[in-house]
Amino acid sequence: MKRRALLEGFVALATLPLISSCSRELIAEQQRSKKIKTDPITVTPLEKPHEEWRSFLSPEAYRVLFEEDTEPSGSSPLNKEYRDGTYLCAACHLPLFESKHKYESGTGWPSFTQPISGHIGTKRDFTLIWPRTEYHCARCGGHQGHVFNDGPPPRGERWCNNGLALRFIPQEEALPELRG
Numbered sequence: 001m002k003r004r005a006l007l008e009g010f011v012a013l014a015t016l017p018l019i020s021s022c023s024r025e026l027i028a029e030q031q032r033s034k035k036i037k038t039d040p041i042t043v044t045p046l047e048k049p050h051e052e053w054r055s056f057l058s059p060e061a062y063r064v065l066f067e068e069d070t071e072p073s074g075s076s077p078l079n080k081e082y083r084d085g086t087y088l089c090a091a092c093h094l095p096l097f098e099s100k101h102k103y104e105s106g107t108g109w110p111s112f113t114q115p116i117s118g119h120i121g122t123k124r125d126f127t128l129i130w131p132r133t134e135y136h137c138a139r140c141g142g143h144q145g146h147v148f149n150d151g152p153p154p155r156g157e158r159w160c161n162n163g164l165a166l167r168f169i170p171q172e173e174a175l176p177e178l179r180g
Contacts, residue, residue, distance in 0.1 A: 041138045042118030046092060048140065053091050061164045065091050065142035068134070073108030076163020081110075084171040090164065092140035094119055097159070097166075105151070105158055110166065112159040113151055122147065135159065 050066040063069035078087075087097040087110070096119050097112045105111035115135070122135045132146045144165045151158035 039117040041121055043094060043139045045138065046140050050141070053140065053142075057091060058164075061090050064162045064164045065089075065137075065140075065144075068143045071109075071162050071164050075108075076110060078110045078163040078166060078168055079108065081168050083168075085173075086169050086171075087112075087161075088167045088169060089137040089140060089142055089144070090167045091142045092137060093167065094137055094139040096120065096137065096144065097161070099171075103152060105160065107158075107160055109145065110161045110163050111151070112161065113155055113157060115159055120144070137165075 053066060054062050057065065060069075060071065064071055081099075081102075083099065085099045086095045087099070087102075088095050095116050097115055101112045101114050103111055103113060119138050120135045121138045121141075122133050124131055124133065132148075134143065134146055136143050142165060143162075145159065145161040148158045148160065149156055
């Protein structure tokens with residue numbers, strides 16, 4: 001019995017450098033992620049259960065928005081959308097991004113340098129074990145994507161969005177209040 005405890009102790013000692021290295025990287029990532037600033041929410045959240053959105057959305061869009069799924073990289077037609085306009089939440093149609101903040105990140109998902117102020121909420125996501133910042137529509141709570149600190153200047157943010165979670169409205173078709 002004592003031999004087993006001694007062997008387990010040696011194994012634990014051998015893994016300490018690895019655990020220490022991982023925890024240092026985790027702390028550094030958490031410190032970097034604190035640089036992402038989101039504005040206070042300026043819209044009133046809807047009191048609508050997620051299940052009620054199912055009849056308004058495709059099964060794929062529902063999975064992305066309300067089950068936090070991710071569409072395959074490169075699958076969204078919005079990757080090739082370059083017209084002036086506004087990107088809305090595919091569920092509740094809240095404007096989330098302006099086309100002037102869209103850029104080609106090379107990731108295969110529509111990416112933006114910043115959202116429309118007060119229309120996005122964030123939370124920590126540990127589904128891949130490594131902490132990330134998930135963001136969602138402030139009105140319906142629909143999952144949009146994740147934000148990272150590797151975007152272009154001046155903010156250095158990459159708001160990486162699922163195309164299925166967005167609807168694009170070209171500038172010429174927008175309502176007057178969306179034309180800005």
